[in-house]
Amino acid sequence: MTKTRATPIEDDAPRREIIRAAAELFMDLGYRATSIDAIAERMGATKGRVYHWYGSKAEIYFDVQINAMQKLIDLIEPIARGGGTPRERLERMARAHVDILLHDLPMQKVSVQGLETHVISSTGTRHTKAMRDIVRLRDDYEQMFCEVIDEGTRQGVFVDLPARMLSKPFFGALNWLTIWYRPRRLQTEEDLEAIAENLTGFAMRGILKEQER
Amino acid sequence: MTKTRATPIEDDAPRREIIRAAAELFMDLGYRATSIDAIAERMGATKGRVYHWYGSKAEIYFDVQINAMQKLIDLIEPIARGGGTPRERLERMARAHVDILLHDLPMQKVSVQGLETHVISSTGTRHTKAMRDIVRLRDDYEQMFCEVIDEGTRQGVFVDLPARMLSKPFFGALNWLTIWYRPRRLQTEEDLEAIAENLTGFAMRGILKEQER
DNA sequence: ATCGCTGCATACTAATTGGTATGTTCCAGT
């Protein structure tokens, strides 16, 4: 039987639908240019539905960020903490990272680029709590990569530079796809895998010392 | 003597001042959140001055793009067409590219990231002419890198992949600094050079075949 | 049967803002 009821819905499907629609619009139009009405319209609803589940536009944005980061962390953390050499783990992490970007582009694009500064300015100095949580998640995420990099550097397989100096261009080579990549209907799953493979290969060569491959 | 006059000023100083102020605000707030009033206020002027020199907000934005791209092209083209091996030229191009990003951050950040999509949506389908000019400039600029890469690949010093597959992560490693980098007053010129050196080194390792360095 | 609460839709307000229309000052050439 359907379990419709007047008591509060405990699952988060309505909120997920909203942040999904919002992320697509944020990606295409940016935060400021995305209106609540447009988000509602994309869902075949009106503003009332959106404001029933979220208190403000900024809150929607923050929830997009949180969900995107959480998805990354949930999938990459096991790899980072798993077995294998630093090189093997880093490569698997990079590959998984790109796969997520490609298959969850709207939310990840919003998350990965520095759009939060736009929100700060438009909401004044409020929302700093949620903002800090997001920055914290991102820092933790980057830190996971930095630790693996650091381990590899100490073993002499990665270039001898501070991990933070390597993680920036490393992420750059991968994350830049959120700038240039546009989904095409003709693109097959193999095409996506080829992109992921190329980007991962480039990033690994950038970080490996000379005596590798 | 000063050559003040009632006849039209032929130099472009007023327009340069406007796009400079606008670029700083675009960088911090995004296109949509930047108001003409804010641009004027940053110059200690009012809206009248801005609209005297530009017909619309989009026109200001396009001029920022054009100027940023032209600066890149003017400085990198001589290197691309100059002497040296593909590897030497590409490294000099990358280094000069990062130097420009670091020293002209506001305009370059606006130029380098994909913000033009936001403008498209807000201006409808007009402005497609100026838009195409900018996309053309960007394509030409990337093409200069691709030709050097292709030359190096044919000589066997670069990874054997299509130049377009290599240029994306190559630019990514460099351009990503427009996302993470924040100017600090404590930062010296040497710090900037260290950043440029690291990013360039990473990008070159990503593109070079095994038998190099 | 009805009462209350959830899950919305509808109607409205107030603030922002791109763009325009209209002054106003000041200089150059005559």
Added chain:
DNA sequence: ACTGGAACATACCAATTAGTATGCAGCGAT
């Protein structure tokens, strides 16, 4: 002296839009 135009400032308008207030249908518990 006078005039025309350049380089602005000021005042204003119309459209957009975040957020609120209110209405209302439908279900579940009593």
